[in-house]
Structures are given as structure tokens and as C-alpha cells.
Amino acid sequence: MELQNKATSLWGNFLRVDKIQIRTFHVTWFAFFLCFFAWFGIAPLMAVVREELQLTKEQVGWTIIGAVSATVFARILIGWLCDRYGPRLTYTWLLVLASFPVMGIGLAQDYTTFLIFRILIGVIGASFVITQYHTTNMFAPNVVGQANATSAGWGNLGGGVTQFVMPMIFSIFVVGFGMNEAFGWRASMVVAGMVILVTGVIYYFFTQDAPDGSYKELRAQGKMPQRKQATGNFFDALKDYRVWLLFFVYAACFGVELILFGTLALYMFDYFGLNLVTAGMVAASFGLMNIFARTLGGIFGDNFASIWGLKGRATWLFIVLFIEGLALMLFSQMNVLFLAIPTLLLFSLFTQMSEGATFSVVPFISKKSLGAVAGVVGAGGNVGAMGFGFLFKGDLSWDTAYLIIGVLVVCTSFLALAIRFTKADEIEAEQRFDNGYTRHRRESARKHLEVLGVSEDEIDKIRVFGSRQAFAKKRLEALGVDLSNVKLRNDK
Numbered sequence: 001m002e003l004q005n006k007a008t009s010l011w012g013n014f015l016r017v018d019k020i021q022i023r024t025f026h027v028t029w030f031a032f033f034l035c036f037f038a039w040f041g042i043a044p045l046m047a048v049v050r051e052e053l054q055l056t057k058e059q060v061g062w063t064i065i066g067a068v069s070a071t072v073f074a075r076i077l078i079g080w081l082c083d084r085y086g087p088r089l090t091y092t093w094l095l096v097l098a099s100f101p102v103m104g105i106g107l108a109q110d111y112t113t114f115l116i117f118r119i120l121i122g123v124i125g126a127s128f129v130i131t132q133y134h135t136t137n138m139f140a141p142n143v144v145g146q147a148n149a150t151s152a153g154w155g156n157l158g159g160g161v162t163q164f165v166m167p168m169i170f171s172i173f174v175v176g177f178g179m180n181e182a183f184g185w186r187a188s189m190v191v192a193g194m195v196i197l198v199t200g201v202i203y204y205f206f207t208q209d210a211p212d213g214s215y216k217e218l219r220a221q222g223k224m225p226q227r228k229q230a231t232g233n234f235f236d237a238l239k240d241y242r243v244w245l246l247f248f249v250y251a252a253c254f255g256v257e258l259i260l261f262g263t264l265a266l267y268m269f270d271y272f273g274l275n276l277v278t279a280g281m282v283a284a285s286f287g288l289m290n291i292f293a294r295t296l297g298g299i300f301g302d303n304f305a306s307i308w309g310l311k312g313r314a315t316w317l318f319i320v321l322f323i324e325g326l327a328l329m330l331f332s333q334m335n336v337l338f339l340a341i342p343t344l345l346l347f348s349l350f351t352q353m354s355e356g357a358t359f360s361v362v363p364f365i366s367k368k369s370l371g372a373v374a375g376v377v378g379a380g381g382n383v384g385a386m387g388f389g390f391l392f393k394g395d396l397s398w399d400t401a402y403l404i405i406g407v408l409v410v411c412t413s414f415l416a417l418a419i420r421f422t423k424a425d426e427i428e429a430e431q432r433f434d435n436g437y438t439r440h441r442r443e444s445a446r447k448h449l450e451v452l453g454v455s456e457d458e459i460d461k462i463r464v465f466g467s468r469q470a471f472a473k474k475r476l477e478a479l480g481v482d483l484s485n486v487k488l489r490n491d492k
Contacts (some may be wrong), residue, residue: 005211006140007295008443010147021138024207025151028134031091031199032155037162038102038192039067042118044163044265044280045170045185049114052182059111061393064262066118066387072127078126079133079375080234081287084227084307085208086216087134095200098124103193106186122382124196129378131155133371136363137210141433142302143221144363145313149298149356155292156352160287161262163280165242166192171277225368240359245415246373248379252321252412253354254272256328256405257385260286260351262389267398272318272337275318282341289348299354310421310429317357318416324350325409362418364429 007013007021019024042049050060081090101120108114111468131151135292166188173184209215218224237243268279297320304312327347334340358377367372391401421429449458 003137003210003212003218005090007138007147007211008140008142008293010143010150013297015046020208021211022059024062024138025147027203027206028091028131028149031095031203032127032131032151033158033161034195034199035095035098035124036096036155036158037165038158038189038196038462039121039124039187040159040182040261041102041162041166041192042105042121043067044166044276044283045188046172046266047269047279048185052185053108053111053114055111055114058393059115060266061389063115063118064259065386065389065394066115067122067262068125068258068382068389070119070122072379072386074123074126075129075379076375079130079371079373079378082130082133082371082375083234083341083369086214087130087137088204088207088209088214091130091134091207094127094130095196095203098127098313099193099197099200099379101193103190105134105189106251117305125382126378128152128155128381129200129371129374132359132362132378134207134209136370136374141363141429142306144160145298145302145305145356146295147298147361148359148363149301150295152359153292153294153352155290155358156212156257156294156355157287157290159257160284160290162192163261163265163284164277167277167280194468196394211446233370234372237290237366237369238376239366240373242378242419243373245419246362246365246377247383249321249415250358250377250380251384251387252409253351253358254378254381255323255388256324256409257351257355258381258385259388259392259405262385263398265447271335271398272340282344285341286344286348287420289345290352291354293349294356297353298360299356301357301360305360305429305433310361311426313357313361313364314416314419317354317419318413320350320353320357321413321416322410324354325407325413326409327351328409329403332399332406346442357387364421364425 007019010022010025013019015022017026039071046060046063049055052338055063098121101117102124105114105117105121108117132148135151136144169188169191170181170184173179173187174181179187210218214220214224215224215227219226261283264278265276265283268274268282272279272282272284295457297316301313301316304316306312308315322349326349327343331340331343331347336342359374362373362377363370387397388401388405391404392398412430
């Protein structure tokens with residue numbers, strides 16, 4: 001059963017926080033932003049941690065792998081929990097429980113304890129699955145691509161912001177309060193953990209599972225499948241080959257972003273001779289592209305779908321992923337800073353557009369097991385990051401590691417072209433897209449009529465032709481086209 005009363009517009013109602021769909025969108029992306037901030041909060045401080053704990057290059061590599069390892073299992077589990085208990089409760093508990101290892105890493109006194117806490121912190125990365133799940137619950141198919149991409153992109157922005165904010169917080173403790181560096185990085189992580197804990201409480205009180213209420217209420221009303229069906233739907237999703245294609249595709253974009261968040265500041269520090277703060281600022285520029293880049297991936301995914309259907313979404317995914325790989329290969333060969341930075345930004349643009357494009361496809365794989373699909377695909381990003389992480393723990397130079405990853409991304413991009421949809425899937429998706437488009441135009445027309453002073457009773461009597469098909473016919477007639485011999489898709 002399809003959830004009802006999903007929002008048909010994101011930007012038109014962007015500040016209408018009185019609407020549950022828009023309020024949930026804002027709370028969700030901001031919660032994910034803070035999760036990402038805490039998840040990679042230690043990365044820009046690793047030069048200090050490395051010196052204090054006397055970590056070898058191999059040990060640093062293992063911490064990079066550890067940061068994303070637990071997330072693989074957490075994302076799959078979280079998808080299942082979302083289907084069973086709803087995104088509101090799942091997100092609340094994740095935020096509350098994950099805040100403790102974020103703060104607890106300050107207790108680490110050697111490599112082993114530091115690695116254990118780094119692994120535990122990785123659980124917070126499962127917040128991405130809930131973010132995409134909750135946003136999909138709230139927005140109609142005509143805007144779900146851009147809504148998903150924006151919530152995830154602005155959340156990923158936390159990984160960029162943390163690259164320069166955490167060194168600043170560190171400096172406040174060290175320079176402002178005169179603390180030593182060992183205390184400074186520990187106290188900085190306690191601040192990040194406390195923010196996550198408070199956010200969990202806010203999430204509980206300011207969101208709900210779906211536009212019409214909680215999962216518990218909707219199931220009691222017979223508007224949703226019962227909780228026990230979630231497990232069966234989960235295993236059905238695992239049998240769909242498209243889920244696994246997207247698993248590897250997401251490994252090639254989000255997995256790459258994760259590995260860059262974990263290595264870029266140190267790469268700029270070691271290979272370009274920048275100081276800690278400046279290296280963090282350059283690394284932050286990679287993450288800050290999330291302000292708009294991932295949204296663009298979702299918007300273009302929706303636009304390609306409006307013209308070429310679901311096949312258009314997959315084709316767009318291939319294009320951006322292919323260019324992402326080429327851009328990373330180019331960046332790996334840069335050895336002059338003023339050339340490296342614009343190349344890095346180009347690579348960042350297509351990496352994040354690839355992520356947005358991926359999750360403009362995900363909602364159309366399986367309506368019955370959205371959590372399972374989102375969880376498995378999301379886990380792919382972390383599996384990719386884990387695999388790539390092994391390139392950074394040995395004797396291989398980091399620029400060569402980036403080059404190898406770029407080649408693998410280019411090869412993986414062709415998997416997007418293998419994603420297929422049945423004719424029934426295409427027709428259903430087009431109808432759902434058209435329904436959302438129609439509702440959006442009707443709501444827009446109602447607003448205009450209300451401004452003109454037309455009464456509610458009179459507005460209800462007006463018949464609004466808002467479908468894309470009706471709009472297309474109107475445009476063709478205006479161009480003087482004889483429609484008597486023109487048959488549009490879905491005409492009977």
C-alpha cells in the first residue's frame with residue numbers, strides 16, 4: 001500500500017515547517033548533518049592523534065577502515081528496523097546510543113582502544129538509511145529524487161564542515177583555554193557527542209513516521225502491512241539483482257566520498273605541506289560541494305525520468321559516475337596546489353551527483369521493502385570505503401591509491417546501464433510521477449485562486465487539468481499541431 005498525502009513540492013513550501021512533510025525533511029537532514037560531523041570529527045585531528053598515540057602508517061590505515069566497517073552491518077539492520085518500527089523511533093535510538101562512543105573515544109590511550117571506539121562510532125553512519133527512508137515517506141515521486149538528494153547532500157555536508165570546525169574547536173581548548181593537545185582533541189569529541197545526544201531527543205518530538213501518522217497508528221487502521229511482513233519483504237529484496245548492482249554503484253560514489261573524508265586532510269598535510277587548519281579547509285571544500293551537488297544529481301534524475309522514464313534515471317546515473325572516475329584519476333596526478341583544488345572540486349561535484357542519482361533510482365526498486373533496499377544499497381557505500389581503505393595501509397603511495405580507485409569507478413559505472421525495469425514498472429512509475437505532478441499543479445492553482453480572493457466553495461467547483469499529458473496537449477495545440485492523429489503514451 002502506498003502512503004498517502006506525500007508532499008508534491010519541496011522548494012515551493014521550503015519554509016512551511018508547519019507542514020509535517022517539510023518539518024520532517026529539515027529535522028532529518030540536520031540530524032544527518034550532525035551524524036556525519038561526529039562520524040568524521042576525528043579525521044581532521046588525526047595529525048595530532050597520530051603523534052600522541054604514536055600510530056604507524058598501517059595503524060592509521062586500519063583506523064580508516066574501522067571507521068566505516070561497523071556501518072556496513074548497521075545500515076542493513078537499520079533498514080529492517082525502519083520497516084518494522086518506523087523511522088522516527090529508529091533514528092531516535094540510533095542518535096542516543098551512538099552519542100556514547102563519540103564521546104567515549106576521548107578515553108582512548110593507545111592504538112587498540114582508539115580503534116575500538118573508531119569502529120563503534122561507525123554505527124552512526126547508518127543514519128543515512130533512515131534519512132533516505134524518511135524523506136521517501138514524505139515526498140511524492142515527482143520530487144522524491146531531489147528531496148532524497150538534498151536531505152542526504154546537506155547531511156553529507158557535515159563531513160566537510162567538520163574538517164575545519166573541529167580544528168577550530170580544538171584550537172579553542174588549546175589556545176583559548178590553555179589546555180594541552182591531548183586534552184584538546186578529546187574534549188572536542190565530547191562536544192560532538194553531546195550535540196548528537198540532544199538531537200536524538202529533538203527528533204523524537206518534532207517528526208512522525210509518515211504524513212498521516214505513526215506506523216503503529218497506520219497499521220491499526222489497516223493502511224500498512226503488519227510488522228511481521230517486514231522480514232519476508234527484506235529477504236525478497238535481497239533476491240533482486242538490481243539491489244546488488246546499486247550496491248556496487250554506491251560503493252563507487254559514496255564509498256569514495258567516505259574514503260576521501262578519512263584521508264584527504266592528511267593527504268594535503270603530507271603531500272602538499274599544508275598546516276593542520278589549511279589542510280582541513282581544503283578537505284572541507286570537497287564536502288561543502290554537498291550544498292548543491294547531490295541535489296543536482298536528484299533533480300536531473302527526476303528530469304530524466306520525466307522524459308525517458310525509469311530508464312532515464314539509470315542512464316543519468318551512468319553518465320555522472322563515469323565522469324566521477326575520470327575526475328578522480330585526474331586529481332591523483334595533480335602535484336601543484338592551484339591545479340589540485342579545482343580538480344578536486346570537479347571530482348567532488350560528480351561524486352555527489354552520482355550519490356543523488358543513485359537514490360533517485362532506489363525508491364523505484366521495491367515499494368514493499370524500501371528499508372531493505374535503502375539499507376543494502378547504503379551498506380554498499382561502506383563496503384566500498386572498506387575495500388578502498390586497504391590501499392592506504394601499505395607501502396602504496398596515496399596518489400597511486402587515488403588513481404586505482406578512479407579506474408575502478410569508471411569500470412563500475414557501466415553496471416548502471418544493466419539496471420532494467422519491466423514495462424509494468426515503467427507504467428506504474430510514470431503514473432505515480434504523473435499523479436504527483438498533477439497534485440502539485442492543482443495545489444499551485446489553488447494558491448493562486450486564493451490570492452485572487454476566490455472562495456473555497458468556488459475553488460472546489462473548478463476543474464484543474466494538471467497532468468503532464470494534459471499540459472503537453474495544451475502546448476501542442478498552442479503550436480498548431482493537429483492532435484487527431486497523435487497518440488500519447490498511456491492513451492487507450
